[in-house]
Amino acid sequence: MEKKNNLRAWLYLAPLLILMAVFTFYPLINAFIVSSYKGYLPLSGTADGIDLFYNYGVILKNPLFKKAIINTFIIAGVSVPVSIFLSLLIAVSLKSIPKLKGLFQTIYFLPYVTNTIAIGMAFAFMFHEDYGVINLILGWFGVSPVNWLGGTATYAAQMIALLILTIWNGLAFKILVFTSGLENIDKQYYDAAKIDSASKWTVFKRITVPLLSPLILYISITSVIGALKAYNSVVGLFGDVKLGAQNNSMITIVAFVYQYKDGYTDKGYISYAAAASIILFFITAVISILQTIVSKKRVHY
């Protein structure tokens, strides 16, 4: 009886397990293996030997990879907290306008169903130095036109543009999750807080945020993972050749992986790409574990 049930359970799990084995576990293991070949050429299938750390050493010394790591960390470090805070505020504000809530929810959700590349292109127009709406609005406040994305744009300008795009793009899903989370908070807590003379800010800080903390944890883990994989937004804003106002100035880890993967005809490049992706894998895993440990003390229930 027991055995039969087990077999049935495995059968139910089989479709997912097979797909994961083919498209997740095999590539992951294969990436490990490829990252350990020295001078590997996939076309001929030849390598100069196996050295577990050789490729890691090469890319960690590569200034482009360092730049990719710095860019990726800035994107994740800034866009995640800012977008979580903004989406919380928006979700809470939406709650106080029940009549227009549906309309605004739809508006805020539109970016989620829109292609990131298309959004990037739209933003590229908006950030255009001469014709963009951003500089037009800044002009009303007496700010002279900023070169956001042009060939001589400063690092800060392009990064700000990229961050704004990333934050805006990430709001939709978070707002959706937080709004539904807010609906599940018993209205009585808010009535009680009113009776207890709590100000709006106190209610947000002491009641809403703690009661949403499990969701905030979930959102922060998933969006850190998402942000570490940033690529589409860079391509959308700058195109997949330049990856920045100057060549590769906004390169990310994933973009680095793509570049070296595309250079697989050169000796050892595919192994560099594999090594970079393994590094990204470990960074993601470590940050997620840290987040879970830290927030265990701060998340209630």
Added chain:
Amino acid sequence: MEIKMVNLTKIFISKGKKEVHAVDHVDLVIPSGKLIGLLGPSGCGKSTTLYLIAGLLRQTEGQIYFGEEEMSETPPEKRGIGLVFQNYALYPHMTVRENILFPLENLRVEKEEAKKRTYDMAKLVGLEEMLDRKPKELSGGQQQRVAIARALVKTPRVLLLDEPLSNLDARLRLQTREEIKRIQRETKITTVFVTHDQEEAMSISDEIVVMKDGVIQQMGEPQAVYDKPANLFVAKFLGNPQINVFDGEIKNKEILIEGMVVGKKDMPDQKIFVGVRPEAFVVDNENQASFRFKVDLVETIGRDTTLIFDMQDDSENILDKKTFKAIIDAGFRIKADDIVHFNIKPDKMHLFDLNGNIL
């Protein structure tokens, strides 16, 4: 702090655009320092009245005064009230201490003072050992007392309790009932509490207010309301077992039930309802008293015997049968199918016209 409601009305618009008068032109004065029970069946507007006093709901019409001060437009946080919710609404992520401290923090009470008041309040409700626990680690009764402490810690002018005992089991309910009464006596805060349980209201209130369909039916000391109900609804709502209501008539200044004389009343002949409390029946078999019936069922519990009987035997369906209850001393040996004669205590018998108003 005396609470005065003048012409207070709350109209809800239901989904079908229908107006529901949850509270309908209520005029009520709640005397200072008293414990008042707002009593009525569900949907009678008692909770709405409480939330109007709290300011969590805004009245459609009318005014609310605390003492001389008009409160009608004052937001809840400025009214100086404490409110205990039906489900307590304790903040689940805060400890007992933080829960009680929360209102004081918002009122910017100085830290040492706030700490002291929190401790004193925890002591008053007997939870000084539990200050560092989370609400879910407490029993229902303890959570209830935390809610009371949180409501009282800011020394409110008025304490409001919304069905405070409904989530407790029977034993805890009795105990907490006494507790609420004790705390109210010690603090002397004007307290209004809402309940649908007449026994609960009668046992702890200084005065009760009986409501139905948003309208106040009667207000007074519990025993006074029980003894002199203003109408049939109040008479039926108070008392367990319920009052017996017989179809009767007044004829030649005599009160008749099914043609049997049960008393005298100097009034013109008319059809009436005769309300008789179960404890009003006095067995009188020796004198063959005129009111008699055949007993259907006898239940003896402890010192009381309950006799269950029906008057009309015409109804075929047993569920349609209108039954009546008489409570007598367990000393009488009465079996089912016995015919028993009764006198009815006149002060436990209430006469109502066909609209349910007292005669």
